[in-house]
Amino acid sequence: MSRIAYVDGRYVPHRHAQVHIEDRGYQFADGVYEVILLLGGRPIDADLHLARLARSLGALRIAAPVGQAALLHIIDQLVRRNRLRDGLVYLQVSRGVARRDHAFPKGDVKPVLVLTARRIPPFPASLDGWTATAITAPDERWARCDIKSISLLPNILARQAAREAGATEAILYTPDGMVTEGAATNIWIVDRDGVLRTHPLDHAILPGCTRAALLRLLESSNIAHQERAFSLDELRSAREVLLSSATSYVKPILAVDGVAVGEGRVGPVAQLLFDLFAAHVRETAAVDTKL
Numbered sequence: 442m443s444r445i446a447y448v449d450g451r452y453v454p455h456r457h458a459q460v461h462i463e464d465r466g467y468q469f470a471d472g473v474y475e476v477i478l479l480l481g482g483r484p485i486d487a488d489l490h491l492a493r494l495a496r497s498l499g500a501l502r503i504a505a506p507v508g509q510a511a512l513l514h515i516i517d518q519l520v521r522r523n524r525l526r527d528g529l530v531y532l533q534v535s536r537g538v539a540r541r542d543h544a545f546p547k548g549d550v551k552p553v554l555v556l557t558a559r560r561i562p563p564f565p566a567s568l569d570g571w572t573a574t575a576i577t578a579p580d581e582r583w584a585r586c587d588i589k590s591i592s593l594l595p596n597i598l599a600r601q602a603a604r605e606a607g608a609t610e611a612i613l614y615t616p617d618g619m620v621t622e623g624a625a626t627n628i629w630i631v632d633r634d635g636v637l638r639t640h641p642l643d644h645a646i647l648p649g650c651t652r653a654a655l656l657r658l659l660e661s662s663n664i665a666h667q668e669r670a671f672s673l674d675e676l677r678s679a680r681e682v683l684l685s686s687a688t689s690y691v692k693p694i695l696a697v698d699g700v701a702v703g704e705g706r707v708g709p710v711a712q713l714l715f716d717l718f719a720a721h722v723r724e725t726a727a728v729d730t731k732l
Contacts, residue, residue: 445522447515447556452522455557464553466535470592473497474533478687480564481726482526484516489650494532497589503536506554519558528560529688533591564690564722568707568715573609574696577673578602580613580621587644599624610684612697618673621645623684627652630671631681631710641668651685658717681708691718
């Protein structure tokens with residue numbers, strides 16, 4: 442069956458999906474996006490993703506193209522038309538189509554909404570065989586990383602550097618040696634004192650939805666943790682290093698810059714967080730309701 446995309450009000454074959462040459466997303470990366478994990482045909486943490494989408498749109502002063510109920514219906518239809526069970530839904534909103542000019546276009550310009558979906562392997566049953574590593578790299582992104590902008594060139598370059606080094610992720614750091622996040626993930630550590638930590642929410646990191654879901658799970662399970670920044674030195678001396686995202690779930694990093702993290706194997710906190718998140722997604726996927 443042909444993949445189906447949604448483009449500005451129409452469901453079309455993926456191979457025929459296109460946007461206008463003067464779409465400001467194409468011209469200026471003037472837009473935002475979301476990636477939503479789909480398991481068992483149901484979106485995971487959709488409330489968190491749609492809240493972040495609204496926040497990103499508001500920060501860039503882009504009007505919502507449709508209401509939340511309509512957007513949920515579009516996602517539902519896209520999932521059904523693609524007959525998806527386990528997959529990813531990619532959602533993008535640009536400011537719209539207008540004559541190329543750096544300033545916002547004048548007049549009533551309609552935002553353009555695009556959604557695509559694709560299959561992915563089922564959620565992993567365990568962390569067995571996970572051997573991810575990371576490199577560190579300077580954080581060269583813009584100053585509003587809390588907005589999920591489609592402008593991702595520094596992230597792309599960092600992830601490419603990781604790939605060329607044979608690593609899974611690039612962990613970014615500021616000029617003063619403080620870790621922010623990964624090229625496409627949030628980063629967690631268990632520090633040398635055994636404290637689970639992740640960077641607090643501010644302009645320097647994206648408020649990850651998997652990060653938020655994990656924090657909810659930690660709170661409800663009364664598991665101690667801190668939203669407190671950490672340095673490169675603390676990263677390198679950590680007992681455990683983990684990453685989280687909608688596409689990576691929650692997984693351990695076993696080496697950073699070629700040096701083993703802790704004992705170089707999956708640690709107990711990584712296993713605990715994976716188990717908590719796995720139970721969360723199973724519960725969400727089992728809910729017998731529409732979006």
